[in-house]
Amino acid sequence: MRKFVKILGAAWAAVALIAGAGVSYLYLHKPAMARASDIRIARTPERLARGAYLFNLADCDGCHSQRDFSRFGGPVAEGGRGAGTVFPDAMGLPGLVAPSNITPDPETGIGAWTDGEKIRAIREGVDRDGRALFPMMPYENFRHMSDEDVYSLVAYLDSLPPVKHKVPKTRLKFPVSMLIKGAPQPAGSVPPPDRSDxxxxxxxxxxxxxxxxxxxxxxxxxxxxxxxxxxxxxxxxxxxxxxxxxxxxxxxxxxxxxxxxxxxxxxxxxxxxxxxxxxxxxxxxxxxxxxxxxxxxxxxxxxxxxxxxxxxxxxxxxxxxxxxxxxxxxxx
Ligand code: HEC
Ligand code: HEC
Incomplete structure (x- = not known):
């Protein structure tokens, strides 16, 4: 949310600066992007357990699952885990923002993506087609997720029950749609955190x-x-x-x-x-x-x-x- 406010602020400043010539450049500009790795993640019991822990810690459910707010804390609605949703207008977002279906359903979810593409979306913020994701998806934080942790998370995502549920693509308004192209960054290799500190x-x-x-x-x-x-x-x-x-x-x-x-x-x-x-x-x-x-x-x-x-x-x-x-x- 804070990012969104920052982006919006930056948006108007940028429009004032670049008016004219710069606009077409930004339109054509592609986000910074590394090639998705070819890794195939082995699904071990340790990784599934760690992945479940991370999915909970990073609250993927919070945005990507259908939730029942008639109960305290908005638990995940039956069958709605990872199925995707559309954020309500009342949130005042700059366009239509739809957290995607991240279950392994091949048509409406991310079942057809390679492991490398999933890792890149989570830590670097570009989708399969190289489109910058709206940074409300916290990839700027997830960039710090260690290699082994993101492997575990992806192994766990692959184990979710697939849900067939089509979610529209996020459609941001100009100029936010352009400015977010600066947010994705390659993450490189991230070492595990030092647990002794x-x-x-x-x-x-x-x-x-x-x-x-x-x-x-x-x-x-x-x-x-x-x-x-x-x-x-x-x-x-x-x-x-x-x-x-x-x-x-x-x-x-x-x-x-x-x-x-x-x-x-x-x-x-x-x-x-x-x-x-x-x-x-x-x-x-x-x-x-x-x-x-x-x-x-x-x-x-x-x-x-x-x-x-x-x-x-x-x-x-x-x-x-x-x-x-x-x-x-x-x-x-
Ligand atoms: C604060 C809300 C929020 C949280 C928390 C969040 N996401 Fe997202 N995520 C989004 C939104 C919104 C999008 C769609 C952005 C877009 O399309 O521009 C998205 C997109 C994605 C995509 C790209 C899918 C596609 O089809 O393009 C993946 C993969 C993803 N999220 C995985 C995760 C995982 C895994 C977690 C937990 C570790 C997580 N997200 C946590 C909001 C969130
Ligand atoms: C999605 C938004 C969101 C995230 C993420 C979030 N919080 Fe909160 N937090 C809130 C809101 C809203 C409240 C106030 C309402 C309530 O208490 O439920 C709150 C209340 C709290 C309180 C209670 C404070 C009091 O005085 O009673 C604590 C403690 C807290 N958060 C700690 C954390 C910690 C630690 C994290 C990260 C591990 C975190 N929160 C992440 C939204 C969030």
Missing amino acids: RRQYGKYLVTLAGCMECHTRQLSGGEVFRVAPNILVVSANISPDRATGIGKWNEQDFVDRFHQYRDYVKNGPPAVGPESFTLMPWLNFCRLPAEDLKAIYAFLHTQPAVYKSVDTHPAWSLQTAGLTSAVKTAAP
Whole structure:
């Protein structure tokens, strides 16, 4: 989302600069792109397990799966895993944005792609035909995914049940459509993260999990996510500020805050109304082992404390306030 805002800002500045001559150049310009590798990934049980872990950590479901938001955290709807969707207009995106069908269905999914093409799309941001993907697909983060991790992820994607579901192609408006061509970058070979350095490992997890994309402004949050005219949620301040962030939480508080949702994963999350709508991937992150959450905690605490109070459910507070006064007026 922050990227999208940046791109939009850059878009108008760029249009002012290049007006005329440059435009046709950008139109014809192809994104930076390496040839897709010829690798064929062996599907071992270790890779499938690691791939499932990464799919959950990087919340591929969050965008690519059909979800049931009548329940807390929007669990994946039956049969909708990886099937693709179209983002609603209320999100205010620059055109039609449709997270693709990433199941192995050969016609409507990515079943016909080579492993190398899948790796390139995930880490480098170009599709099979060399088109730049809209960087809301977090390839600028996934670029840091290690070689072995992206192999595991692809092995896991190949094991998803294929779903036949045609999703339209993303169609961005000018000039965003042109400007995103600068986003793809070849990733080269990426070594595995150093797990013995907890903060570094935490940084790796935070990067893949996209914490910074939603908890923008140096983790102080305040980003509004609107999915329907009156359904929204605002990201929390998770910087180490003691008054308004998570500075007072100890490591165990942090782990518990996530693990409290493990029952929801086991038994299915409860039905909720718009007052509890959230895009925070609680149902994913609660599955992370305590060591990983502790590494994330350690990394978050290396970041600057930002003082800012955020109301994560403002529309609801307003609505409730309205409702209460309405009830008061109506009372005898
Ligand atoms: C924040 C939303 C978001 C997340 C999270 C996300 N994606 Fe995407 N992804 C998209 C969007 C949107 C597109 C379509 C972009 C376009 O076509 O320009 C896309 C496109 C893709 C494509 C290209 C498919 C095609 O047919 O062109 C692949 C492959 C892919 N994503 C895999 C993944 C995987 C694997 C994960 C998890 C590791 C993931 N994505 C996480 C939003 C997301
Ligand atoms: C898709 C957007 C999104 C992503 C990705 C995301 N968050 Fe959140 N997060 C939110 C929103 C929105 C809220 C506020 C609503 C809520 O609490 O459910 C929130 C709330 C939280 C809270 C609760 C804060 C409090 O004061 O109660 C914590 C802790 C948190 N996020 C940590 C993280 C961490 C750590 C990551 C990465 C591992 C992360 N978030 C990734 C959107 C996101």
